[in-house]
Amino acid sequence: MRTVRLRITMRDVEPRVIRVIDVPAAVTLAELHQLLQVALGWTDSHLHLFMADGVRYGVPDPDWEDDLRPRDEARVPFHELPARFEYLYDFGDSWEHEVEVVGAGGEGPGCVEGEGACPPEDCGGVPEYEHLLEVLADPSHGEYENLREWAGELLVFDREATDVLVRQTVGQVPESVRIVLDLLAGGVKLTPGGRLPRSVVRAVQERRPDWYPLDRPASVEEDLPPLAVLHDILRKVGLARLARGVLSRTRVAGDDVEVVRRLRRWFEPGGYEEMLATTAVAVLAASGPLAREDLLRRVVPLMGVGWGVDGRALTDEEHESSLSRMSAELRALDLLSGAWRTWEAGPFACTLLPRATMLALLFAGEPPW
Incomplete structure (x- = not known):
């Protein structure tokens, strides 16, 4: 696999946040977005854009005006961009990153080096992040205890863990x-x-x-x-x-x-089956083997609202039926393994569905059940 080495620098943030990663030379911008998210430490919870030579790339939105609507990032190979471009994440907090191609990468993808922890999501952008760091540096500050509990564990950069996440996000053939x-x-x-x-x-x-x-x-x-x-x-x-x-x-x-x-692509990106498969696989990867009934009790509430058919919301029983019907697909792709009555994450649970990789990490840290 031919790789390219990138240096990503977060602008206006101190201490500096820098990542040097090797990515497949053949990735699209949509795939690069996923790799930047895990390399930096973001959780892909907000909108994003790539910008190069005055052109914007992202997820097309029909509600945007024509002159603001970005080119579809899923259709743009990474190699079409210049050697230096911008990546914007979270239009509210406005985190700006400079991405630079520094040369050929190693034999495989991964995180080569880096420094600085990623700011917490939704912390308010650069000014509020500076305030957060000032508070955490002063145990006598009135906000210290609350903010330390909220952000303390997040403000750490682990190169080895990031390397694993980058490789998992690139994926492996089951x-x-x-x-x-x-x-x-x-x-x-x-x-x-x-x-x-x-x-x-x-x-x-x-x-x-x-x-x-x-x-x-x-x-x-x-x-x-x-x-x-x-x-x-x-x-x-x-x-x-x-x-x-x-x-x-x-x-x-x-x-x-x-x-x-x-x-x-077998699971339509952003579609119902992708969400259901991703959630189930992530729960199993984080919790370990579960009886089918126990898995369903955890997965169904996490699906949220908004999924429906013929103008009505799907019932819990329909979610359960859909997951049972998909079990052969999940096993076929090594996303699911174990006995038929006890389900467990397959050997490729964290290397085929990028969202499952991220969710499993979140669930392992703070399970929502």
């Missing part, structure tokens, strides 16, 4: 996906019914025995529900292609960055 793609490398002739042959089914069962609850060899891909789902996923996201009855991996399946990008 092992289950790699297993199937490797089996398809030379092309596999499907059955007359269009399903994977028994040899492939049993090869996958050997690597993923928990995908078949019965203690006997599987015969068809439907015996392994996550495999049947993964077959569908790989074809729909363009990582596998069927031609003349033979299923084979596509050219882009050899590019890890593109594989992760396409798998992430």
Whole structure:
């Protein structure tokens, strides 16, 4: 994976906040936004913009006037920007960052070095942050105890933890996906019914025995529900292609960055299923294995309001039904593992869904249940 080294400096903040990170050269601006958030220590709770040579990039909003509406960051490769540009986060507090390309990166993504803690979210911008630091430096100040309890643990920069977060946010190809793609490398002739042959089914069962609850060899891909789902996923996201009855991996399946990008699109960004999957995976990553019923009791309240169908809000039972229906997809992508009655975070729970990575960190620090 070819990487590029970036130096990010937060403007007008003392003590200085600087991060030097290596990111994949092929990222889009939307993906870079996620990496900057975890590298700096923000929680992606507010709007943001990139600005370069007088052009604004961000998430398009139809309510903005045409001359203010930014270009869609999801469609802009990072390499189209100049070697120095701006990143603005939280239009209320107005945190400004200078991003500079300093050269080629190392063998993989990560946080190379840094200094200074990220200001707490919603602290009021630079002036109020200065006031916060003054109070925390004076134990005799009347606001000291309250502010120390609120912000004390946040004002720490941990390079090793940040390095892990950057790498997790870049993502990894789930092992289950790699297993199937490797089996398809030379092309596999499907059955007359269009399903994977028994040899492939049993090869996958050997690597993923928990995908078949019965203690006997599987015969068809439907015996392994996550495999049947993964077959569908790989074809729909363009990582596998069927031609003349033979299923084979596509050219882009050899590019890890593109594989992760396409798998992430399986859940519509910002959509209901992405939110449900992300919340469930984050809860499991933070809490450990849970019975299905216990997981649902924690996840449903966190979904909040606003999800509906035909003009009415979804019920708790509909949230539960949706999550149960999605379980095979989550297992197929190594986001979920363990026994069928006891759910636990899969080995790639924190490396495929960026929001799950951030939520798991927040939940581990202060669980909302």
